[in-house]
Amino acid sequence: MAGTRSPEDEYTAAPFVPEGADLGALREAAAGCHGCPLHRDTTQTVFGAGDPDARVVLVGEQPGDQEDRQGKPFVGPAGKVLDRALDEAGIDPDETYITNAVKHFKFTHVPERGKRRIHKPPSLRELSACGPWLAAELELIEPEVVVALGATAGKALLGSSFRVTKQRGTRLEGDPSGPARGALIVPTIHPSAVLRADDREAVYEGLVADLRVAAEALG
Numbered sequence: 001m002a003g004t005r006s007p008e009d010e011y012t013a014a015p016f017v018p019e020g021a022d023l024g025a026l027r028e029a030a031a032g033c034h035g036c037p038l039h040r041d042t043t044q045t046v047f048g049a050g051d052p053d054a055r056v057v058l059v060g061e062q063p064g065d066q067e068d069r070q071g072k073p074f075v076g077p078a079g080k081v082l083d084r085a086l087d088e089a090g091i092d093p094d095e096t097y098i099t100n101a102v103k104h105f106k107f108t109h110v111p112e113r114g115k116r117r118i119h120k121p122p123s124l125r126e127l128s129a130c131g132p133w134l135a136a137e138l139e140l141i142e143p144e145v146v147v148a149l150g151a152t153a154g155k156a157l158l159g160s161s162f163r164v165t166k167q168r169g170t171r172l173e174g175d176p177s178g179p180a181r182g183a184l185i186v187p188t189i190h191p192s193a194v195l196r197a198d199d200r201e202a203v204y205e206g207l208v209a210d211l212r213v214a215a216e217a218l219g
């Protein structure tokens with residue numbers, strides 16, 4: 001009904017995504033995206049990076065504090081965990097492309113933690129708004145396997161009913177009309193979960209086991 005739409009209904013990156021662009025041009029265009037309010041308080045857009053011919057693409061949730069400052073995905077502690085786990089699973093990190101479902105850092109401040117920016121998960125609307133960037137990256141790269149790192153990435157690739165606890169470590173067919181465009185999707189946890197866990201070694205081993213499923217799918 002006219003007059004009842006909230007401004008949030010209009011969130012979308014679609015008008016900012018240039019048609020027929022290569023990855024470099026997409027990255028440049030994403031730097032100016034105002035598709036949702038998350039760009040307002042951040043340092044910069046953090047676009048995907050890595051091998052444009054990768055057979056496997058890794059999709060995380062959103063940039064963190066370090067990524068926001070440096071403008072590159074997975075350069076913080078979680079990225080180091082992921083690189084080690086990939087290597088151990090038999091996937092060369094240098095032969096992957098890595099990106100996030102949401103390209104701007106969402107954070108909040110907690111009074112007792114001073115000026116430190118505390119990660120806040122993106123809403124489904126922000127996730128959906130940023131979807132055209134992820135879809136455009138995957139359309140150009142055409143990977144055989146997409147690894148969903150955590151619940152938010154899983155929802156971006158497989159829909160809002162995705163549950164990481166139930167579906168991790170399995171091979172799922174991507175919807176041909178979805179962002180992964182028929183690639184095999186292997187969900188796992190976000191590597192930051194290893195850093196937050198009481199039993200880091202056990203959680204890390206679980207991550208490696210899931211990544212081995214992706215490695216086996218690559219053959």
Ligand code: SF4
Pocket residue numbers: 012013030033034035036037038039045102103104126129130133
């Ligand atoms: S989070 Fe995504 S849709 Fe929102 S402003 Fe950033 S790039 Fe655009």
